Amino acid sequence: xxxxxxxxxxxxxxxxxxxxxxxxxxxxxxxxxxxxxxxxxxxxxxxxxxxxxxxxxxxxxxxxxxxxxxxxxxxxxxxxxxxxxxxxxxxxxxxxxxxxxxxxxxxxxxxxxxxxxxxxxxxxxxxxxxxxxxxxxxxxxxxxxxx
Amino acid sequence: xxxxxxxxxxxxxxxxxxxxxxxxxxxxxxxxxxxxxxxxxxxxxxxxxxxxxxxxxxxxxxxxxxxxxxxxxxxxxxxxxxxxxxxxxxxxxxxxxxxxxxxxxxxxxxxxxxxxxxxxxxxxxxxxxxxxxxxxxxxxxxxxxxx
DNA sequence: CTGTGTGCAAACTCTTTGCATAAGT
DNA sequence: ACTTATGCAAAGAGTTTGCACACAG
Numbered sequence: 001x002x003x004x005x006x007x008x009x010x011x012x013x014x015x016x017x018x019x020x021x022x023x024x025x026x027x028x029x030x031x032x033x034x035x036x037x038x039x040x041x042x043x044x045x046x047x048x049x050x051x052x053x054x055x056x057x058x059x060x061x062x063x064x065x066x067x068x069x070x071x072x073x074x075x076x077x078x079x080x081x082x083x084x085x086x087x088x089x090x091x092x093x094x095x096x097x098x099x100x101x102x103x104x105x106x107x108x109x110x111x112x113x114x115x116x117x118x119x120x121x122x123x124x125x126x127x128x129x130x131x132x133x134x135x136x137x138x139x140x141x142x143x144x145x146x147x
Numbered sequence: 148x149x150x151x152x153x154x155x156x157x158x159x160x161x162x163x164x165x166x167x168x169x170x171x172x173x174x175x176x177x178x179x180x181x182x183x184x185x186x187x188x189x190x191x192x193x194x195x196x197x198x199x200x201x202x203x204x205x206x207x208x209x210x211x212x213x214x215x216x217x218x219x220x221x222x223x224x225x226x227x228x229x230x231x232x233x234x235x236x237x238x239x240x241x242x243x244x245x246x247x248x249x250x251x252x253x254x255x256x257x258x259x260x261x262x263x264x265x266x267x268x269x270x271x272x273x274x275x276x277x278x279x280x281x282x283x284x285x286x287x288x289x290x291x292x293x294x
Numbered sequence: 295c296t297g298t299g300t301g302c303a304a305a306c307t308c309t310t311t312g313c314a315t316a317a318g319t
Numbered sequence: 320a321c322t323t324a325t326g327c328a329a330a331g332a333g334t335t336t337g338c339a340c341a342c343a344g
Contacts, residue, residue: 023343025299045334060301065334066290081282083235084226085308085333101278110268118265120283121257123246127285130249134281135228136267138274170318172324192309207326212309232333265314 009037020074030057031067035077040092042080042107048089080107081133094144110136156184162220167221177204178214182224185238189227189254194238227254244281257283 013032017024028146034051035041043051049064068089080088080098082105090098092109099108123129160179164171181198182188191200196211214278215236218224227235227245237245239256246255270276 009311025343027300058301063300066300068338069335079230081228081230083226085232087230087333097276099268101274108271108283118281121246123283123285124255126288127246127248128288129283130286131284133267133284134279135321136270136276136299137278137280138270139277141273141275170323172318174325205326209327211324213325216310233306239301270319 009033012036016076017052020076022070022074026058028064028067030055030059031064031077032071033089035071040090040100040109042085042088042090042109044088046086081135082107096138100135100137102137102139110134113122149264154182159183163223167216167218169221169222174204174206174210174241175214177202178206178211179218182218182238187237187256189237189245191233191235193233197229228282242278244283246283246285248285250287257281 010029010033013029013031013036016036017028022028031048031052032046032083034055034057035043045065047069048068049059049061052064053061068077069099072079072089075093077091078093079088080090082100084105085106086106090107090109096108096110096112097111097114100106101108118132118134120129120132148251154203157176160176160183161171162181164175164179167173178195178199181195181204182190184230192208192212192215195215196206196208199206199211204252212280215224219226219236222240224236224238225240227237229247233252235254237254237256244257246257247253248255265279265281267276267279
């Protein structure tokens with residue numbers, strides 16, 4: 001159950017924060033527990049704020065934004081490139097790609113083994129590749145369309 | 148020279164607009180000439196607005212936004228997924244991918260032959276792939292780093 | 295104690311919208 | 320003429336920031 005952060009979770013989150021040079025404050029610990037307590041997650045600031053409130057963790061939206069930013073700069077999170085206004089953060093920092101459900105704006109990691117391998121193009125002149133993002137956009141097959 | 152739209156350009160743009168069910172008004176013709184007059188382009192609403200003003204085409208930023216939106220819905224443009232606030236539009240509608248220069252926020256098409264081929268993962272349950280976006284992020288090789 | 299973190303509200307940026315005027319067919 | 324597009328300014332969404340108070344070490 002995600003709303004209950006175990007002692008082990010707490011220690012782990014505290015360690016992550018310390019390692020990143022961030023003081024383990026109430027809010028950061030609580031948000032860290034939500035973020036890193038379960039599997040890989042993809043959320044926006046608003047989603048996380050809502051979860052925090054529902055988990056009875058009093059935290060302001062501004063602090064959620066600031067915290068997500070700090071975590072990202074510390075390398076604990078990764079921003080996902082989606083067009084549109086909202087910024088998504090991914091708790092999975094490893095090199096991986098995403099499915100994107102266009103209808104409901106949900107992101108999902110692509111399994112690392114089912115992974116898309118690609119032959120990269122050569123970067124121009126004095127440039128080098130820092131990262132490759134792959135977004136596989138999904139739409140529902142029309143269920144009415146029996147064919 | 149891009150600022151001079153030839154008669155041929157005008158006819159072509161007019162045709163594109165009509166084909167999309169959009170009336171060929173001054174502003175749409177002018178913006179269309181800027182967008183589709185040269186090679187493939189990647190711009191934000193602000194960039195296009197600036198260009199229009201510089202080309203002595205009086206058009207409001209709101210109209211630029213509306214026009215870009217309409218063109219996109221008509222299939223004349225394509226939105227590019229970049230994280231962050233600004234929305235980029237691409238005049239190249241074909242299936243292709245992008246280099247992204249992180250330092251200056253510039254987009255560039257990846258040549259279709261140098262193209263990155265990838266073995267796609269199988270989409271979940273009742274889903275099907277609508278499009279795959281690949282963004283290759285580039286940073287400058289450190290010139291000081293002689294090694 | 296001393297300094298960093300947090301909350302709140304205000305500021306900011308990018309984008310969309312409402313309404314009166316102008317332009318297209 | 321009749322309808323659709325445009326311009327302007329105001330409204331909206333998402334995100335950031337400044338400052339006083341609270342908390343961690």
